[in-house]
Amino acid sequence: MRELLVGTKKGLFVLRGEQPDALPVATRAFEGDVVEFAMRDPRTGRYFASVTSGFYGPRVMWTDDPLGEWQAAKGPAFPEGAETSVDRIWVITPGEADGVLYAGVAPAALFTSTDGGASWSLNEPLWKERIAGDWQPGFGGLALHSICPWPGEPERLAVGVSAAGVWLTEDGGATWSTGYTGLVPRYMPEEARAGTNALCVHNMHRAPTAPERLFMQFHGSVYRSDDAGSSWNEIAEGLPSGFGFPLAIDPADPDSAFVIPLTADADRVTPDGKVRVFETRDAGASWTARGDGLPEGDAWLTVLRQALGRDGEGSELGLWFGATSGEVFGSADAGRTWTTVAPRLAPVTSVRAS
Amino acid sequence: MPVVILRAPLTDLAGGNHELRLEGANVGAVIRSLESSWPKTAGWILDDQGRVRQHVNVFLNGERVREDANVAPDDTLHVLASITGGS
Numbered sequence: 001m002r003e004l005l006v007g008t009k010k011g012l013f014v015l016r017g018e019q020p021d022a023l024p025v026a027t028r029a030f031e032g033d034v035v036e037f038a039m040r041d042p043r044t045g046r047y048f049a050s051v052t053s054g055f056y057g058p059r060v061m062w063t064d065d066p067l068g069e070w071q072a073a074k075g076p077a078f079p080e081g082a083e084t085s086v087d088r089i090w091v092i093t094p095g096e097a098d099g100v101l102y103a104g105v106a107p108a109a110l111f112t113s114t115d116g117g118a119s120w121s122l123n124e125p126l127w128k129e130r131i132a133g134d135w136q137p138g139f140g141g142l143a144l145h146s147i148c149p150w151p152g153e154p155e156r157l158a159v160g161v162s163a164a165g166v167w168l169t170e171d172g173g174a175t176w177s178t179g180y181t182g183l184v185p186r187y188m189p190e191e192a193r194a195g196t197n198a199l200c201v202h203n204m205h206r207a208p209t210a211p212e213r214l215f216m217q218f219h220g221s222v223y224r225s226d227d228a229g230s231s232w233n234e235i236a237e238g239l240p241s242g243f244g245f246p247l248a249i250d251p252a253d254p255d256s257a258f259v260i261p262l263t264a265d266a267d268r269v270t271p272d273g274k275v276r277v278f279e280t281r282d283a284g285a286s287w288t289a290r291g292d293g294l295p296e297g298d299a300w301l302t303v304l305r306q307a308l309g310r311d312g313e314g315s316e317l318g319l320w321f322g323a324t325s326g327e328v329f330g331s332a333d334a335g336r337t338w339t340t341v342a343p344r345l346a347p348v349t350s351v352r353a354s
Numbered sequence: 355m356p357v358v359i360l361r362a363p364l365t366d367l368a369g370g371n372h373e374l375r376l377e378g379a380n381v382g383a384v385i386r387s388l389e390s391s392w393p394k395t396a397g398w399i400l401d402d403q404g405r406v407r408q409h410v411n412v413f414l415n416g417e418r419v420r421e422d423a424n425v426a427p428d429d430t431l432h433v434l435a436s437i438t439g440g441s
Contacts, residue, residue, distance in 0.1 A: 055409040055435035056363075056398040072394060077402040085401035 003354035004320055005047070005066070006328055007035035007306070010346035012049050014066045020318070020332040021339035027067045037306050040354040041094045041101065041117070047354075048101075048117055050089035058089050060103065062117050075120035076103050076111035082127075090145040091306065092117070096154035104144035108135055108161045110173065123173045126159075135164035138200045138219070139265075145305060146204035148229075150211045158206065158214060158229040165199030166216075166229050179225070182232035186220050187265065203247035203305055204229075210254035215284075217247045217259055224257075224284050235284025240271040246308030250317045250334065255283040258290075258310075258319060258335065260303045269300040277308075277319065279335055293338030294329060301325055304349055311353035322348025356384055356429040364433060367394040381412055382421035384431060399433055409436040 004015040004023060012035040015023035029035075030051045036058075038049040047066050052058040060073040076086055088106040095102055095112075103111040103120060108130055110123040135142055146160030155172040158179065166179030183199050200219035207213040216223040216232065221242035223232040236242040241261040250256040257280050262268045270276070276291035295301075301323035308321040317334040320341065328342040328351065355375040365372050369392055376391065378384030382404055389396040401407050406421050413432040414423055425431065 053398075055407065057401060057407055059397060072396075074396075077397065080403060083403065085403055085405075 002311070002318070003040075004309070004328070004330075004341070005038040005040065005049075005350075005352045005354065006322055006342070006345060006348060007038045007049070007350035008322075008326070008346035008348050009034050011035055012038050012051075012066075013342070013345055015328070015342060020330050020341065023328075023330070023341045025342070025345075029066065029070065030061070035349065036088055037091055037350045037352075039092055039352045043094060043098075044116060046117060048092045050092060050103075052088055058086055058105075060089060060092065060117065060120065071118075073113070073118055073120060076105055076109075076122070077120075078109070078122060082122075087141065088143070090143050091147055093147040093149065096149050096152065100154065102147045102149075102157070104147050104159065106141040106143040107137075108142045108144040108164060110144055110147070110159060112173070125174055126167060126169075126176050129167070129176055130164070133164065133197050135161065136198055138162035140305075146201065148204060148206040148214060150206070150228075151208045153211075156211075156228075158204065160201035160204035160216065162202065163198050163200035163219070165197060165201060166204065166232075168229050179229040179231070181230060182234070183218060183223065184221065184234070202245045205247055205249050205257075207249055207254035207256075208251045213254050213283075215247060215249060215257040217244055219243070219265065222257075222259055222284065233284075235280070238287040239278055240276075243268075244303075245305040246303050246321060248308050248310045248319060250310075250313055252313035252317075253281065256281050257284065258308070260308060260321060262302065268302050270303075273298050273300055275299045275301055275323075275329070277321070277331075277335055277338075290331070290335035291338070292336065293331075293340075301327070306350035306352075307348050309350075309352040318353055320351045320353055322351045324348060355427055356425045356431055358384060358388060358431045358433065361434050364395060364398060367398065368392040378425055380421070380425055381406070381414065381419055381423045381431065384425055385412075385421070385433075410434075411436055 006013040012029045016026040017023040034052045036050040061070040063070040091104045101113045111120040148158040150156035203217040214225045222236040244261040248258045275294040276289045311318040320330045322328040324347040326345045330341040376387040
């Protein structure tokens with residue numbers, strides 16, 4: 001059975017079914033609240049949801065059965081005296097060590113859980129970098145939204161921040177360095193680009209079989225790193241636009257990446273009214289449009305940062321994405337053909353396959 | 355002890371109690387007493403820094419107040435969400 005966790009502006013939808021074109025809603029949770037992100041930890045089977053009440057704030061909820069009761073985690077919350085509060089929890093990512101998970105929040109900070117997600121604590125060294133560097137928000141806020149563990153090496157981590165670039169640690173978060181080289185912030189005046197930390201990362205993923213390789217969707221371009229995130233090479237040529245938010249990879253193929261371009265930062269819809277996922281299998285040297293079964297005209301969709309998920313790998317790679325129009329689309333054959341999985345949910349914020 | 359009157363969804367988090375008597379010399383302390391007695395309410399009314407959340411209203415004897423307002427034993431606190439619209 002396949003299971004999708006679809007976060008929306010109006011709660012969490014759990015879709016379950018045997019066929020990719022028939023995934024009915026098994027349950028809806030957190031009615032009335034925004035579910036920014038939801039995932040299942042493959043190590044434990046535990047489900048996590050980032051839930052934001054417009055009135056009562058954000059929280060991490062967890063359960064071992066999404067059709068049953070959910071529990072509130074203790075945190076993430078800034079310690080008293082930090083003079084700020086968590087606005088939004090963007091992402092939850094399993095770590096490499098047993099029981100470790102990471103959460104990225106706004107304002108940009110990294111939280112760690114060492115008890116399987118029940119409680120969370122602030123990574124203070126990165127928070128001090130944020131204060132010292134006077135990080136500035138992007139349009140969507142100051143967000144730590146991408147967390148990339150290094151398979152088998154729990155001390156190594158890369159995180160992406162909008163708009164403060166890439167941050168790297170090799171000592172479990174005790175110290176951090178930047179991965180800025182090669183990133184070009186074309187949204188800034190040319191004379192102001194050198195040395196800036198206003199680098200608007202939109203998404204970042206690591207290739208698990210070649211962990212020194214990462215792909216990044218940036219604000220206005222797409223990049224690849226071959227040195228663990230220290231430096232970046234632009235690979236957007238061949239795409240209809242360098243702008244977009246979602247990013248996925250095929251874990252079996254370190255040369256693979258999938259993006260869903262939007263027209264531009266000032267016009268955040270699918271280009272030319274066509275919904276297409278763009279695939280590279282040569283590390284960004286070329287891109288192929290994948291849209292067989294997706295809307296081909298008068299389709300002006302917006303696909304948000306966390307709204308593209310995957311399962312499987314290789315020829316059985318599954319790709320699943322949702323739009324703010326409430327539609328969810330899926331492919332069970334690595335993007336060659338697509339179906340509409342759910343036509344009328346609420347505006348989609350995130351999609352992850354269990 | 356002051357009376358605290360809750361509405362949904364806070365009543366559910368407080369064990370179904372619509373009305374509670376809780377200790378505290380100011381609004382923040384009373385809400386901390388609520389969180390101590392009913393841990394599921396933690397973080398719902400006060401934010402990370404102990405401030406009343408932006409879109410939560412606390413009324414003390416009919417007057418909207420913040421976390422530092424003093425509370426007397428015979429006072430009544432209402433906790434409710436702001437009136438909003440559009441999303």
